[in-house]
Amino acid sequence: MTAGVRSAPHPSGGGLTGTPSLLRLAARRDRVLIPASAVGLAGFVALSAQATFALFPDLGSAQASMAPTLSNPALLAMYGPISSLGIDSIATFKSVLLGAVFLALLAYVVVRRHTRTEEEAGRLELLGAGVVGRRAALAAAVLLGTLAVVLTVVLTVVWAIAVGLDAAGSVALGVSWLVTGLSWIGVTAVAAQLTSSTRGTAAWSLGALAVAFLLRAVGDTAAGDSPARFLSWLSPLGWGVKVSPYGANRYWVLVLGLALYSVLVAGAFALLERRDLGAGVLPSRAGDERSSIRSAGGLTLRLARGTVVGWTIAYLVLGLVLGSIAASVETFVDSPQVADMLRAMGGDAGSIVDIYFSTELHFAAVGAAALAIALVTRMHTEETTTRAEALLATRVRRVEWAVGHVVLAVLSSAAVMVITSVVAGVVRGVATGDVGGEVGRLVGAALSTLPAVWVVLAVAVLLYGAVPRFTGLSWAALIVFLLLGEFGGLLDLPNWLVNLSPFAHLPAMPGGTIDWAPLVALVVVAGVLSGAGVAALRRRDFG
Amino acid sequence: MSTAIEVHDLRKTFGRTVALDGLDLQVATGEIHGFLGPNGAGKSTTLRILLGLLRADSGAATLLGGDPWRDVESLHRRLAYVPGDVALWPNLTGGEVIDVLARLRGGIDEKRRAAMIERFDLDPTKKGRSYSKGNRQKVALVAALSSDVELLLLDEPTSGLDPLMEAVFSDVVREFRQGGGTVLLSSHILSEVERLCDRVSIIREGRNVESGTLGELRHLARTTVGATLSRPVDATQLSMISGVSDVVVTGEHISCTVGSDDLGRLLEVLGTHGIIALTSAPPTLEELFMEQYRATPAASA
Numbered sequence: 055m056t057a058g059v060r061s062a063p064h065p066s067g068g069g070l071t072g073t074p075s076l077l078r079l080a081a082r083r084d085r086v087l088i089p090a091s092a093v094g095l096a097g098f099v100a101l102s103a104q105a106t107f108a109l110f111p112d113l114g115s116a117q118a119s120m121a122p123t124l125s126n127p128a129l130l131a132m133y134g135p136i137s138s139l140g141i142d143s144i145a146t147f148k149s150v151l152l153g154a155v156f157l158a159l160l161a162y163v164v165v166r167r168h169t170r171t172e173e174e175a176g177r178l179e180l181l182g183a184g185v186v187g188r189r190a191a192l193a194a195a196v197l198l199g200t201l202a203v204v205l206t207v208v209l210t211v212v213w214a215i216a217v218g219l220d221a222a223g224s225v226a227l228g229v230s231w232l233v234t235g236l237s238w239i240g241v242t243a244v245a246a247q248l249t250s251s252t253r254g255t256a257a258w259s260l261g262a263l264a265v266a267f268l269l270r271a272v273g274d275t276a277a278g279d280s281p282a283r284f285l286s287w288l289s290p291l292g293w294g295v296k297v298s299p300y301g302a303n304r305y306w307v308l309v310l311g312l313a314l315y316s317v318l319v320a321g322a323f324a325l326l327e328r329r330d331l332g333a334g335v336l337p338s339r340a341g342d343e344r345s346s347i348r349s350a351g352g353l354t355l356r357l358a359r360g361t362v363v364g365w366t367i368a369y370l371v372l373g374l375v376l377g378s379i380a381a382s383v384e385t386f387v388d389s390p391q392v393a394d395m396l397r398a399m400g401g402d403a404g405s406i407v408d409i410y411f412s413t414e415l416h417f418a419a420v421g422a423a424a425l426a427i428a429l430v431t432r433m434h435t436e437e438t439t440t441r442a443e444a445l446l447a448t449r450v451r452r453v454e455w456a457v458g459h460v461v462l463a464v465l466s467s468a469a470v471m472v473i474t475s476v477v478a479g480v481v482r483g484v485a486t487g488d489v490g491g492e493v494g495r496l497v498g499a500a501l502s503t504l505p506a507v508w509v510v511l512a513v514a515v516l517l518y519g520a521v522p523r524f525t526g527l528s529w530a531a532l533i534v535f536l537l538l539g540e541f542g543g544l545l546d547l548p549n550w551l552v553n554l555s556p557f558a559h560l561p562a563m564p565g566g567t568i569d570w571a572p573l574v575a576l577v578v579v580a581g582v583l584s585g586a587g588v589a590a591l592r593r594r595d596f597g
Numbered sequence: 598m599s600t601a602i603e604v605h606d607l608r609k610t611f612g613r614t615v616a617l618d619g620l621d622l623q624v625a626t627g628e629i630h631g632f633l634g635p636n637g638a639g640k641s642t643t644l645r646i647l648l649g650l651l652r653a654d655s656g657a658a659t660l661l662g663g664d665p666w667r668d669v670e671s672l673h674r675r676l677a678y679v680p681g682d683v684a685l686w687p688n689l690t691g692g693e694v695i696d697v698l699a700r701l702r703g704g705i706d707e708k709r710r711a712a713m714i715e716r717f718d719l720d721p722t723k724k725g726r727s728y729s730k731g732n733r734q735k736v737a738l739v740a741a742l743s744s745d746v747e748l749l750l751l752d753e754p755t756s757g758l759d760p761l762m763e764a765v766f767s768d769v770v771r772e773f774r775q776g777g778g779t780v781l782l783s784s785h786i787l788s789e790v791e792r793l794c795d796r797v798s799i800i801r802e803g804r805n806v807e808s809g810t811l812g813e814l815r816h817l818a819r820t821t822v823g824a825t826l827s828r829p830v831d832a833t834q835l836s837m838i839s840g841v842s843d844v845v846v847t848g849e850h851i852s853c854t855v856g857s858d859d860l861g862r863l864l865e866v867l868g869t870h871g872i873i874a875l876t877s878a879p880p881t882l883e884e885l886f887m888e889q890y891r892a893t894p895a896a897s898a
Contacts, residue, residue, distance in 0.1 A: 353697055357686055441684045443648075443680060447650075447750075450673075451670055
């Protein structure tokens with residue numbers, strides 16, 4: 055290969071020709087998604103802070119109400135350490151990190167949509183045949199992602215200051231979000247070059263997000279002198295927390311975010327040079343000539359294999375993390391006041407370790423419900439891509455096909471919960487010297503969360519069966535359930551509203567007692583909803 | 598002669614769009630039946646109703662003696678379907694897709710599978726995402742032809758194939774008919790229709806416009822006649838002849854179009870004016886279809 059040949063594809067414009075038009079096109083396609091997300095995220099911070107101010111007339115009552123949260127390591131693992139005991143810090147405790155994660159997801163969605171998704175659908179080829187440089191699509195996607203992140207951050211800072219949050223701290227909040235948002239633009243841009251499919255891009259980018267979250271969860275909950283605290287510094291989400299808005303206000307952390315963003319984006323462009331349109335850098339291997347699949351269920355399992363394996367590994371790691379954090383939980387607080395408070399909070403809850411596991415397993419159950427949704431809604435993807443049509447033109451019946459997906463979702467979500475609890479139980483058991491006992495308790499607790507997972511799964515089945523174009527709303531339902539659970543108390547929402555979430559009816563296990571009535575009710579609801587969904591699917595037009 | 602597909606007064610609407618508006622279709626057992634019509638005429642909707650994917654609003658459809666909506670399982674063992682736009686699972690190879698679809702249909706004929714892969718020159722080890730459109734169609738065709746079925750439903754199956762593969766396709770479909778199979782072939786490729794089909798049905802706006810053999814359809818279309826005459830003829834005189842239209846007279850040269858039944862009478866009149874030269878062009882297939890596609894349903898009814 056000669057130098058002349060190598061430089062030939064980019065005679066002018068550095069391969070960026072057409073970037074402005076692609077950017078306009080992409081912005082037009084996302085004209086609802088980006089502004090809605092920006093307003094949603096900014097409102098999430100500002101309105102929840104406002105509600106906190108309204109709820110607590112003075113700092114003392116706010117601190118008192120936050121005490122249980124601050125002493126529950128499970129919540130510290132979720133939200134990071136609180137930056138200070140000031141009212142602003144308390145009012146934004148739950149929204150800083152969670153918002154950063156949502157912003158990272160927005161960055162991921164925008165960049166993936168306009169790179170790998172377009173390429174896989176062949177639309178990039180259509181554009182590439184016009185006067186569009188080879189790098190233009192990636193450049194437009196990165197620019198639009200950056201605009202989306204910056205727009206969200208600016209709106210959030212302005213709105214936060216407007217509701218009375220401290221200005222310097224609000225800017226620090228903006229810095230914290232910038233760091234994570236920009237990082238995931240870079241991560242997704244690289245992931246889109248490495249793999250040759252939209253699913254592969256999702257796996258790499260979201261996998262990185264999960265790893266980053268776990269790293270900082272371990273780092274943030276480690277004891278003060280433990281070397282594990284350093285792990286937070288390995289995670290862009292950890293950086294976001296280290297900015298410590300409304301506390302130390304470390305603006306300089308922005309440098310880390312900008313550096314990672316620059317390196318990753320430059321890396322993505324370098325990778326782009328090394329691959330063909332439609333391909334990834336990682337090679338797509340030749341496969342088997344024959345298949346041993348003999349049933350529709352077998353095919354469903356084969357197609358979902360990657361997803362299920364990925365989640366299984368993630369939950370295995372989660373189990374390891376949960377089990378090891380438990381050791382530092384006991385050292386967190388051992389004052390009698392906290393013990394009193396815990397008893398008051400959990401009713402018959404046992405030890406602080408029990409409360410910790412119970413909280414974490416409920417979060418894990420939300421994740422397992424996400425897996426269930428992902429598996430059930432594959433039916434919708436199969437239908438819209440017309441792949442299911444080829445299958446249903448054989449003697450496979452719709453009901454059989456749908457039930458296969460539901461069974462896979464039920465079993466996989468149960469499996470990941472069992473795996474995470476077994477691993478956590480073993481790790482914890484080694485520390486306490488009672489492996490069998492710990493595993494038994496935790497597996498029991500994990501199983502007790504499944505009825506809520508099944509209700510979410512059933513909502514997805516019903517939506518897909520009855521109104522397939524609204525299948526995506528099952529994700530919205532899960533997010534609403536999560537937010538009701540997390541913010542219901544903080545926003546003082548009425549009980550009936552909070553109780554809409556199936557997760558609100560789960561027992562506090564391990565340590566608590568099981569009230570069977572709500573669990574049975576959840577199972578019945580799940581059965582009825584999914585039965586109705588499958589029945590509707592059987593009757594409607596397909597495709 | 599028994600009927601493989603019998604459709605009567607089939608109606609289907611999607612919201613406000615009328616996809617099928619009283620469609621009739623008969624396909625005899627053992628024939629290759631061409632199914633033609635402009636884009637959006639309702640061909641794919643018909644096929645999808647026959648596959649039990651869509652439920653007709655009203656009308657009757659019988660497929661191999663069964664009800665396509667109710668008897669899915671028993672009917673689908675006996676038929677194979679190839680869509681026009683083949684979507685494959687990106688992470689399964691072509692060979693795997695062939696196995697899965699053929700096996701789920703009711704069984705693989707190993708000898709035929711191997712023969713078809715060979716004849717269509719298909720690499721079965723590539724992943725679904727790396728096949729071109731034509732190769733995806735080959736995968737679907739091989740999958741359809743690898744099991745033992747009585748009926749093939751083909752929805753524009755050759756739109757991505759090269760001429761070599763089109764020829765293979767024609768051979769394979771003919772062999773299938775020789776073995777007693779029935780084929781419903783939706784296509785836009787007129788040469789293919791002409792080569793393969795015993796009978797054709799043309800549909801437009803969800804209704805049947807014409808059905809018959811190609812000869813019968815040709816008979817319905819108009820022939821273009823041109824003549825040079827020794828004695829000039831009056832344009833109005835020619836237009837008076839029933840079935841003659843588009844008359845153009847330039848000096849001693851005339852041209853017009855005429856329905857097949859009235860050709861004789863036209864020639865009689867021209868004969869009295871001394872024919873020096875005469876050309877008569879029967880409609881090409883293309884003209885035939887253009888005419889049928891454009892015809893308003895009211896005019897053709």
